[in-house]
Amino acid sequence: MSIPTTPGTPPNQGAPSSRGFIALRWARRAPRAIFSTDHRIIGFGYLVISLIAVILGSLLSLVMRMHLAWPSWQLPLHGPILPEEYLALVTMHGTLMLFFVLTVAPQSGFGNLILPAQLGTRHMAFPRLNALGLYLTALALIILVAAFFVPGGAPIGGWTAYPPLSSTPLAGPGEGLGMDLWLASIALFAVATTLSSINMLTTITKLRCEGLTWERLPLTVWGWFTAAILSIIAFSVLLAAILLLFCDRHLHSGFFLPAQDLISGVLLQHRGDGSPLLWLHLFWFFGHPEVYIAILPGMGLTSMVIANFSRRRVFAYRLMIATTLLIGFLGIIVWGHHMFVAGLNPFAGTAFSISTIAIAIPAAAKVFSWLATTWGSRPRLTTPMLFALGFVSLFITGGLTGPILAQPILDEYLHNTFFVVAHFHLIMAMAGVFGLFCATYYWAPLLFHRTLSEPLGKLHFWTTLLGAYSTFLPMHFTGLAAEPRHYSQLTGIAGPSATLLQSTLPLQRHITASAIFLLCAQLPFFLNLLLAWRRPANDPADANPWHATTMEWAPNALNPHPNDEPSIVYRGPSHYTDSGKEFSPQWSPVNTFNTEAE
Amino acid sequence: MTILQGCAQCLDSTRATPPTVQAAYRHAIILLASAGATLFIAGTLLLRRQR
Amino acid sequence: MEAPPTHGFWNLPVDAAAHGHALDTHLLLNLWIALALLALAHLILLLGIAIRKRTPRPYHQLFIEYLPLAALTLLFAFLALRAQQLWAAQRYTGADLSAMQVEVTGQQFVWYFRYPGPDAAFGRTNLSLVAPAEVNPLGIDPTDTYGRDDIVTSQLVLPANREVDLTLRAQDVIHGFAIPEMRIKQNAIPGQTTHIHFTPEIPGDYAILCTQVCGMGHYRMLATLRVLPPAVFNTWLHTQEALQAKDKAQP
Amino acid sequence: MPSTITPPEIDRHRISDGNNGHRPPTDKRTGGNGEGDGDNWNNRPRGHRGPHERISQARIGLFFALGGDLMFFVALISVFFVTKASGHFDAYDHFINSWLPTAIPSILWLNTIALLLSSVTAEIARRAMFREVDAMDEWFGLGRPVSYRAAIWLSATLALGLLFLAGQWVAWDQLAAQHVFFRSNPSSHFFYLITITHAVHLFLGIVGLIVALAALKFSRSLATRQVWVDTTVWYWHVMGALWIFLFLLLEFGQ
Structure with a gap:
């Protein structure tokens, strides 16, 4: 009691900003934040979910890579990686990344945060439905991760869960309770994504502000719209497939199983003659659109960001709208290209091959637009612009192997090799993640009321780009050398197979080292977020630091005051004068703003 | 003699997928694809129609 | 002395089947085309960032969008057609009866x-x-x-x-x-x-x-x-x- | 826009009154008003742009939800057709197709009639929500004729819907008595799968009806009541149509 306090003031008053107080304030606020129906809080919730998932998924992939390059390496506190554990890592890595990162973050996360503001509206169409989607997604993540901790561990069949491997616990460890949890998680996730997409589609359809016509919608909105329609179509079919697989597992039906199946010495008999091919059809009917769900919002954002920093209109704007829709549309009818060597009728293979190669045309049109927009514009190479350009580069590199894999005769050689792994990691995983980084750096002033550090951002960009290429380009070569996916070891029984597999080991070690580098390259990003957190908030006058033209940058677009006048859109996005010095935001009745005057 | 193995495949081809099953798969593929495509177009037209 | 399991720039294993030669030729053609397009696109991207056009001119959408698109369409159609021929030769018919x-x-x-x-x-x-x-x-x-x-x-x-x-x-x-x-x-x-x-x-x-x-x-x-x-x-x-x-x- | 009563200027510019009976609901579609110049967005109240916008928003959300549902059933039906055709070759190279059509209990015809009738009552209830005279009566303070009329018909729908579900239960019971269970045959898999998933959807519809009835009783805002009744009834209609299709598939498609 030696602290001198003036009488009349209670003790502790002297330290109002002590950590205890902040924690208390958070504890009081948390329930209101968690159970909020505010789309911004829901958007942040989705981002938190995908941040957890991306950290977890990356660590899993790191363990996989370490094991593949150095099979005798022991995971600290765990010991050597067993083959079934390796496959469980593969499954969970794929599931976490595809569902909880690449579907959640661009679509539900940034969609909720930015979409209403870009539409000039203050709320989503169905806030409570939206919140329900968030809770279900969180629940799905918890159930999925729980699969690690049940007897038998996580499922080992990959994220595609082909039966009969996925239809009975006899087929291997992890196919019992672990697989049930996986199915439950994905079923919940499918429902959650459908709810979230219904909300988003209705918002885009109904809540656009005055003047925001079909052709004035930013390409990001088109990306979200197309991805949301695809979600509704694809996830419903996935839900049906999961229901049927559940019946096969627990109710003695045989939709995906032959009349007789001998697994681990046990003869399983069913009425009827199902076929695993049916699952493949249903799964890939979902699985292929899923890829576009992950990438379309990023494509839209790239168009807008490149136009913004090049001070140009998006080249061929109407065509970009058309290609976004066309890519989505074609995405529905190409699923068979995952099944060229899976027992598909060879004539069907030809049909699916043609529809798949057709996607190259709208995708190439998008690349031309990006190239034409930047051409000769001397863009400001800020961090978001760099990430957008990185997106373009990775999209080209990953995309060019798409038409190769779409040719059934070449897919026959390349199917399920690391060539495919390289293809989809470049075009979907890396390009998708670059889209997410681009979004974070670009919208940071709106989301955090702070800009992120440019030097750290540039360091982050260059190291990540280098790491991405160094990790995934060599995979093309191990794939061309016929290295299959899902092999937990490349050294093994002597013979020509072992010789062939071992020939890729030096490259494997390089890939693993690059993967570690790629993960370390993310440290500047987290450091950047941390530093921004401690920095004082922006001056409100700086609300539009990139001199952007779309509606989310209008004054207070993300935090509208109830008494504000309703938003009105006067023109399409990205209107700049030829000199690039003046621009006309969508919300301004006045024609031009001078960037220097701002 | 081992050069001539006979027509083992003739017997075998009857074991392969019968045309009715092939047709069923074909119809199912077309049904799924066209339902998905119709819904996609309907959704887009709905957006177009609203203002 | 055992031959190395893979060879060439693209790291392909030796081809020991009758249809392998045509497949390899087509695969390598595809890979080289992809590499060339990759290099070209990145060249355009980097050049476009580096240079500064003096006078902004109106867009010629035909020349910089539709013509390259048509060229690419033809290229992919050609590749797809060749691939389908190889695919048909291998898959559309069964094996010879004497197989x-x-x-x-x-x-x-x-x-x-x-x-x-x-x-x-x-x-x-x-x-x-x-x-x-x-x-x-x-x-x-x-x-x-x-x-x-x-x-x-x-x-x-x-x-x-x-x-x-x-x-x-x-x-x-x-x-x-x-x-x-x-x-x-x-x-x-x-x-x-x-x-x-x-x-x-x-x-x-x-x-x-x-x-x-x-x-x-x-x-x-x-x-x-x-x-x-x-x-x-x-x-x-x-x-x-x-x-x-x-x-x-x-x- | 034809409006029978032109509201005073002050009502038109009132900020977000929530349509809680302040303004006369005269728009025949939904009871919206105050938008004589329908294209001038500035005249619309902020936040939400009138009751018609709300109801159309709910309908569009329902459209997309039902689109997803449609794909769910399309997937099931695709598998239905493939499974029906599939078979295997036995040791003597005979093609064996183990699909034995499940005899559909005839009570399903009665259930179908009940469901059809329920759609009729539901539609009457839905139209009752938009009766201009009743809406005006309520505004004048003469009770709640809108709610009253719709609640009766909606209750009839609820009863018929429950009757349908009970009928489905009887059908499953009858099949079980004949030892036809889910696991008996591929066709019985589909019979149970289709009827049960449809029943689950219909159960959701019944929850919707109950919520709509609660809204009719407790909600002061006519627009809110209209949204609930309208959406639930449209959902009900689609589930009815879906049932007709599924029933015909089971009855004649096996």
Whole structure:
């Protein structure tokens, strides 16, 4: 009691900003934040979910890579990686990344945060439905991760869960309770994504502000719209497939199983003659659109960001709208290209091959637009612009192997090799993640009321780009050398197979080292977020630091005051004068703003 | 003699997928694809129609 | 001295099948085109950032969007067409009637190969008769006379320069049957049979891999394809047939 | 826009009154008003742009939800057709197709009639929500004729819907008595799968009806009541149509 306090003031008053107080304030606020129906809080919730998932998924992939390059390496506190554990890592890595990162973050996360503001509206169409989607997604993540901790561990069949491997616990460890949890998680996730997409589609359809016509919608909105329609179509079919697989597992039906199946010495008999091919059809009917769900919002954002920093209109704007829709549309009818060597009728293979190669045309049109927009514009190479350009580069590199894999005769050689792994990691995983980084750096002033550090951002960009290429380009070569996916070891029984597999080991070690580098390259990003957190908030006058033209940058677009006048859109996005010095935001009745005057 | 193995495949081809099953798969593929495509177009037209 | 398993800039394994040459040519054509387009696109991207156009001119959408798009369409149409020709040649028709018949069965985590024996016909199999301990891993029905002379091996031995028709089956889960050096790959699906045919050309030992994840032992579901000169193959087959006859003669 | 009563200027510019009976609901479609110049967005109240916008928003959300549902059933039906055709070759190279059509209990005809009738009552209830005279009566303070009329018909729908579900239960019971269970045959898999998933959807519809009835009783805002009744009834209609299709598929498609 030696602290001198003036009488009349209670003790502790002297330290109002002590950590205890902040924690208390958070504890009081948390329930209101968690159970909020505010789309911004829901958007942040989705981002938190995908941040957890991306950290977890990356660590899993790191363990996989370490094991593949150095099979005798022991995971600290765990010991050597067993083959079934390796496959469980593969499954969970794929599931976490595809569902909880690449579907959640661009679509539900940034969609909720930015979409209403870009539409000039203050709320989503169905806030409570939206919140329900968030809770279900969180629940799905918890159930999925729980699969690690049940007897038998996580499922080992990959994220595609082909039966009969996925239809009975006899087929291997992890196919019992672990697989049930996986199915439950994905079923919940499918429902959650459908709810979230219904909300988003209705918002885009109904809540656009005055003047925001079909052709004035930013390409990001088109990306979200197309991805949301695809979600509704694809996830419903996935839900049906999961229901049927559940019946096969627990109710003695045989939709995906032959009349007789001998697994681990046990003869399983069913009425009827199902076929695993049916699952493949249903799964890939979902699985292929899923890829576009992950990438379309990023494509839209790239168009807008490149136009913004090049001070140009998006080249061929109407065509970009058309290609976004066309890519989505074609995405529905190409699923068979995952099944060229899976027992598909060879004539069907030809049909699916043609529809798949057709996607190259709208995708190439998008690349031309990006190239034409930047051409000769001397863009400001800020961090978001760099990430957008990185997106373009990775999209080209990953995309060019798409038409190769779409040719059934070449897919026959390349199917399920690391060539495919390289293809989809470049075009979907890396390009998708670059889209997410681009979004974070670009919208940071709106989301955090702070800009992120440019030097750290540039360091982050260059190291990540280098790491991405160094990790995934060599995979093309191990794939061309016929290295299959899902092999937990490349050294093994002597013979020509072992010789062939071992020939890729030096490259494997390089890939693993690059993967570690790629993960370390993310440290500047987290450091950047941390530093921004401690920095004082922006001056409100700086609300539009990139001199952007779309509606989310209008004054207070993300935090509208109830008494504000309703938003009105006067023109399409990205209107700049030829000199690039003046621009006309969508919300301004006045024609031009001078960037220097701002 | 081992050069001539006979027509083992003739017997075998009857074991392969019968045309009715092939047709069923074909119809199912077309049904799924066209339902998905119709819904996609309907959704887009709905957006177009609203203002 | 063993040759290195892969060669060339693109790291492809040797090609030892009759159809492999055309496939490789097409694959390499595709890869070079992709590499060239990759370099071109990145060149345009970097140049576009570096240079500064003096006077902004109006867009010529025809020249910078539709014409390159049309060129790309033609290019991809050409590649697709060639690929379809190769695909049709391999898949649209079955093997020649004189092709050698071998049945491949995948089970967790081994491949079994069955030759029909002197009677040129495979015996019936029944999953309930599968008994690896009693040397009947495929469940060949002992009451079927066609099955008496069937030869089951764990190594695929084939004669060079003769077409072979593989019948693929799986007992438990989906397996992927792949021989990289023969440039073939096809899934074996439980409950149905699939066919794949090819002609091995160069004698030697080649890798057989499983390329569809099939359980914890997926990575060691490997086997060997041994391609022998025809005369040597005949000797091998006769030895196997004699062994089989001796086995069956003993009660 | 034809409006029978032109509201005073002050009402038109009132900020977000929530339509809680302040303004006369005269728009025949939904009871919206105050938008004589329908294209001038500035005249619309902020936040939400009138009751018609709300109801159309709910309908569009329902459209997309039902689109997803449609794909769910399309997937099931695709599998239905493939499974029906599939078979295997036995040891003697006979093609064996183990599909034995499930005899559909005839009570399903009665259930179908009940469901059809329920759609009629539901539609009457839905139209009752938009009766201009009743809406005006309520505004004048003469009770709640809108709610009253719709509640009766909606209750009839609820009863018929429950009757349908009970009928489905009887059908499952009858099949079980004949030892036809889910696991009996591929066709019985589909019979149970289709009827049960449809029943689950219909159960959701019943929850919707109960919520709509609660809204009729407790909600002061006419627009809110209209949204609930309208959406639930449209959902009900689609589930009815879906049932007709599924029933015909089961009855004649096996």
